[in-house]
Amino acid sequence: MPTVSAAFAPLRNWLMAPSWLIVGFFLVLPVLLMLVYSFLTKEFRGGVIWEPTLAAYDQFLFDRGLFGDAPPRLQWAYIQIFFRSITQAAGATFFCLIIGFPTAYFIATRADNAKVVWLFLVTVPYWVNLLIRTVSMKFLIRDNGPLNEGLTALGLIDAPVQLINTNVAVQLGLFYSYLPFMVLPIYAAVERYNFALSEAASDLYAPKWIILRRILIPVVMPGIVAGCILVFVPSLGAFLAPDLLGGAKTFMIGSLIDEQFKGNAGNWPFGAAAAMILLLLVLIVLTLYARSQSRSKV
Secondary structure, three states, X not given: OOOHHHHOHHHHHHHHHHHHHHHHHHHHHHHHHHHHHOOOEEOOOOOEEOOOOOHHHHHHHEEOOOOOOOOOEEOHHHHHHHHHHHHHHHHHHHHHHHHHXXXXXHHHOOOHHHHHHHHHHHHHHHXXXXXXXXXXXXXXXXXXXXXXXXXXXXXXXXXXXXXXXXXXXXXXXXXXXXXXXXXXXXXXXXXXXXXXXXXXXXXOOOOHHHHHHHHHHHHOHHHHHHHHHHHHHHHHXXXXXXXXXXXXXXXXXXXXXXXXXXXXXXXXXXHHXXXXXXXXXXXXXXXXXXXHHHHHHO
């Protein structure tokens, strides 16, 4: 008698068709459209002219002066924006890992009833739109906000600490926005962890630090890596936190792309080219992760 999977084997492609249509229409098609736009000519009032050119990539990589007739020099302004974005995303990933790992371990080692409560507390901020949460963070850390007023009332500071329009504010916004993306994958990995391994190592007089470093972390490493990717990738292209919490000195690649598609003065081909370069960076990160995973299984 054929199994259920074998019975549906001839219909497999048809059953997958709705998923492929959704992925193709909402993911592949927009990416291909951005790729095509990046090789087109800018239209004066916004949009594109269907004339192929590499001007958008040339603008990103080279500075040819105000009138475009100077010898090409490397365009450090946009490279610095990309470097700042990578630095901010890496910092957000690091701080989310430092806080998220012990948080996930704590939740995974609670009783079942307590786990439900703690997971609810971790995910409840996502019931609110990211824009509202970012604006709330801006209200919290502004010069006359609750944070500065509380520190002043406690006598810890004499004058308000300038946080708005700084890299620290952007880092706080990214950390607050994506911390659950780190906690949940690590929690899932720790929950599957066999704590008998730690007990056996403890019986052999292994210090807790050695148990953590040599046993627990290697076992739950897939969850850690997944959490790092889930935090790093969206942080790299974030634009709400830099726009609302940062300033001109904290401009990130997401903000740069966003600016190119606003109003009639935008440069759609340049925004599309910057988006393609950002996508290339993300693909490099994912490729390195896939290769490390394949090597670890050999």
